[in-house]
Amino acid sequence: MARAGRLRVLWTTAAAGLLLVACGNQELPQNTLDPEGPVARKLDNLIDPVFVVAGLVFVLVQGLVLYSALRFRRRSDDEAPRQVHGNAKLELGWTVAPALILLVVSVATVGTIADINRRAEGADVVNVNVIGHQWWWEFEYPGRGVVTANELHIPAGRPVALKLTSEDVIHSFWPPKLAGKLDVIPGRENFMTVEADEPGTYFGQCAEFCGLSHADMGLRVVAHTSGDFDEWVRTNAAPAERPNEGEAGEGAALFRQKGCASCHTVNGYSAGELGPDLTHLQQRKVFAGAAFELNEQNLRVWLRDPPEEKPGSLMPNLELSEDEITKLIAYLETLK
Ligand SMILES: [Cu+2]
Numbered sequence: 557m558a559r560a561g562r563l564r565v566l567w568t569t570a571a572a573g574l575l576l577v578a579c580g581n582q583e584l585p586q587n588t589l590d591p592e593g594p595v596a597r598k599l600d601n602l603i604d605p606v607f608v609v610a611g612l613v614f615v616l617v618q619g620l621v622l623y624s625a626l627r628f629r630r631r632s633d634d635e636a637p638r639q640v641h642g643n644a645k646l647e648l649g650w651t652v653a654p655a656l657i658l659l660v661v662s663v664a665t666v667g668t669i670a671d672i673n674r675r676a677e678g679a680d681v682v683n684v685n686v687i688g689h690q691w692w693w694e695f696e697y698p699g700r701g702v703v704t705a706n707e708l709h710i711p712a713g714r715p716v717a718l719k720l721t722s723e724d725v726i727h728s729f730w731p732p733k734l735a736g737k738l739d740v741i742p743g744r745e746n747f748m749t750v751e752a753d754e755p756g757t758y759f760g761q762c763a764e765f766c767g768l769s770h771a772d773m774g775l776r777v778v779a780h781t782s783g784d785f786d787e788w789v790r791t792n793a794a795p796a797e798r799p800n801e802g803e804a805g806e807g808a809a810l811f812r813q814k815g816c817a818s819c820h821t822v823n824g825y826s827a828g829e830l831g832p833d834l835t836h837l838q839q840r841k842v843f844a845g846a847a848f849e850l851n852e853q854n855l856r857v858w859l860r861d862p863p864e865e866k867p868g869s870l871m872p873n874l875e876l877s878e879d880e881i882t883k884l885i886a887y888l889e890t891l892k
Contacts, residue, residue, distance in 0.1 A: 585759035586732045592758065593734040593751045595672055602668045606661055613657065672736065676715040676749040684708065686720045688727035688740040690766060690870060691773040692832055692845040701793040703821070705832035707840050708777045709792075711785035712755045720746040728764035731777045737763045752779035762845075768868030774846035788839070791892075795824035796835045799890050807887025814874050816884070822891065831871055837891040844869070855885050 584590070591597040628637050686708070687694040696703050708731075710716045720729055722742040730737035735750040752758060762773035780788060799805045808825070811817055817826035823835040837843070840850055844866055848854045859881045862871040876884070 586761060588732040588736075591733060592756070593753055595735040595749055595751055596733055598668055598672055599736050602664060605664070609657060609661060613654075672749065673747075674749075675747055676717040678715075680714045682710060682714060682716045684710075684716060684718050686718050686729055686740065688720070688722040688724070688729070688762070688766070690724050690868070691762070691769040691866070693729075693762075693773070693775050694723075694832065697789065700789050702789055703833040704792060704836065704840065706775055706842060706844075706846050708750075708775065709785065709788050710750070710752065710777060710779050711782050712752045712779040714782075715749050715751045718748050718750060720748065725766050726764050727762045727766045727773070729760070729775075730763040731758055731760035731775065733758050734760075734777055739764060750777065752777065755779045755781050755784070759846075769845065769847075769866050772845050772847040772866050774842075776842060776846055792836045792839060794836075796822050796891050798825055799887065803883050803886035804890050805887075807883035807885070810880055810884055811887055814876065814880070814884075816874075819871070834888065834891055837888055839892065852885055852889075855888060856881055859884060 588596070589600060589603070591600045630637055683698055685696040685698060687696070693706050693708070694703065695705065695708050708716075718729070720738060720740045721744065722740045724742060726742070727740040728737050729740050729748070731750060734752055735748055738746050738748045740746065756779055758777040758779065760775040760777060762770055762775075764770075766773065799808055811820075811822075811826070817828055819828040819830040821827050821829065821833045821835065823833070832843075837850070842848060843850050843854075844858065844862075847866055848858065858865055859874075859876055861873045862869040863873060
């Protein structure tokens, strides 16, 4: 390639790089580098200095390589560069210096790992069992009688101790603004702590390839003020009301006839276990691994053919008529 051509490639690459850097703004909902809780902040406080050290090492090493290549290059065909062998001082230097740098980095890293792995304890800790399923999340609040899906509701400013396990394959729980990621493994219990500084909604995602709809296995962490959280627990611990009349009543009957009840729990009405607990479905803003916003239109599309909307979904197409779907949705809307 001609020199001018090469330069153009160089400039274009540099410009594209700068452009991409500009994408790293505060609006990214899954940005590890923008922590919004103490656990994520500890990780960020490790990432930042390690990145600086790595950056300095990179610049230094690449600079020396470039300098040596230019300064000591062969200048004409009949002149060979001076040949040098062995330099004890240099060799000791480039062995000891990296070892020291790695020592500092590893002390900081091991310290942080021990710190974030310490099990949260105390009266204000909220315990939640997280169960990974293909391709949605189940959240159980032991002692509080609450089970929900895809939205982890927590009180802001309080540590939440998660116990992670999986029903099927390995998943990974990852709410980047609140904590790191941790594998969710069948037959094993893993523990992590999450905490949000402020009330708000935080995005997360399964971070371990777990099959066809892995990309649609999202999650939300919803942090409330302390009062709102207690209110949320009260609402979600109550059994569902069962409508007997009208469209909703017919929908409740269809819920049994069509087999929904054999896969879904509605506290006080059915006890299926394969799918998400629907007792307080309407308390959630998203469904099916946070892949869809919860509204009438999306529920209708979902009930027509789940695997069409979410490839591989373990909820089958139940060949429902539009009329049946309308009644089922009328019933689902009573699950407040
Ligand atoms: Cu996954």
